[in-house]
Amino acid sequence: MTLLVVLLPLLLGMLGGAWRPWRGWPGLVVALLSLLALVWLTQQIATHGTQxxxxxxxxxxxxWRANGLTLLLLLLTQxxxxxxxxxxxxxxxxxxQARGRGPAWLWPLMGLLATSLSLIWLAADLLSLYIGLELMGLTAVGLMLLPGREEALAAGMRYxxxxxxxxxAFLLGVALLLGGWGRLDLAGLAEAVEPGPLLWVAxxxxxxxxxxxxAAFPLHAWLAPVHGSAWTPVSALHAALVIKASFFIALQLWLVLAPRAAMAAWLVGGMGAAAVVWGGLLAWRADKLKDVVAWSTVSQLGYLLIAFPLLIGTSQAVVSIAWGGVWLQLLAHSLAKAAMFLAVGNLMLATGESRVSGLAGASRRFPLSLLSFGIAAISLVGLPPSAGFTAKWLLLHASLAAGQWPWLVVLALGTLLSAAYMFRVFRYSFVEDVELQDYRPVPLRMDxxxxxxxxxSLLLGLTASWPLAILAIAGGVP
Incomplete structure (x- = not known):
């Protein structure tokens, strides 16, 4: 049944490519089977513990292994x-009005992306993680190249x-660990590795x-050009899931192989703090709508990197608070960022404008798209009662409990910057003295x-006890 959780999304993508989703009911059947397989896995974990x-x-x-964290990430992916x-x-x-072979390839690539992500969530050895990481990366590149335009090809090849x-770099690190300790399973490495130059280099x-x-700071410059030329649903998946998978692997490896490397964890936390500020400033100054959302992703990822100093080398009380906060932040950001990319895509298609200043008058013509953007912004800024607020509150609490005061400043400054670039979009949207000469409403389903x-993303904050309870069951905590 676990293989079905991994492979059924790929089958669904193949059916989508063959029948096209708007004509074929087989895709719906496979989607329901995939959800049923996930329900079965949930029951097994709740009854028998970590699988x-x-x-x-x-x-x-x-x-492979599955626990409460695995369940949340599999559910989010599907x-x-x-x-x-x-x-x-x-x-x-x-x-x-896409033509050619690009649309036909979208569905299989989406299915392969879901399969590779599921493999990453379930993997418990470095080989499985590497296979999942490579499949995910190559699939993401393929999705970015689908538009076929010159700028898409250039950005995709750079990516x-x-x-x-x-x-x-990842493979060289795996080779060093294998050469040093002769094994790749995470449980075995946790017992075998010893601190030293070999481990630090790896x-x-x-x-x-x-x-x-x-796309963590300062390795983030490639992100905005890639999103600028990609199809909107591809941008939504990339920002919501693809970059999160790399973060998931990194945090897992640190907790297993370097659980006491507090100084190095502070360095990663410093990168996160810089990402919050720099990404927020770039989003605030961005001229294009997609660039605003893309640079916002860099900034929001910084909150996840702050988890490293809160989870590495701190007390169990701090870890238990930060653990819930970081994964709730990941869930909130994934849902809100996917919604924001879709809403921005709707606004761009409806107005024919890609610039923020081109949204003048959008509040009258396209209120539903703008409302979707605004609700997603509530979670990204961290306003109550959204899941973003609950997650930041937990991270704030963990920072206070650990005595790590710099993160309080980062959280406050990041919230102000998020509000600044979000309200900048609304400032242009509510300009009423402009007549839109050329506009077309998008299909209602897209809105x-x-x-x-x-x-x-908003209601998750009101029911935050539910994902936190799932996270805590069956080995879902470090």
């Missing part, structure tokens, strides 16, 4: 991939080059490769999907 499997493939042995897949047909057909550099290589893939994800 672990060993797959023998000749001379290779793969280790929700966002299905939402993006449901948004794409109207986007491609009615709005973009491919940097992704390969990150993969090479961790530096692993971390550098993953942080490059995650409703963006609204649903935005509301999910």
């Amino acid at each position: 672990a499997w060993v797959l023998d493939l000749g001379t290779l042995t793969l280790h 929700l966002l991939v299905l939402a993006s897949a449901a948004y794409a047909p109207a986007y491609l057909c009615d709005a973009v 491919l080059l940097l992704a390969l550099i990150g993969s090479l 961790m530096a290589l692993l971390s550098a490769g993953l942080l490059l893939k995650a 409703l999907i963006a609204m649903a994800l935005a509301l999910a």
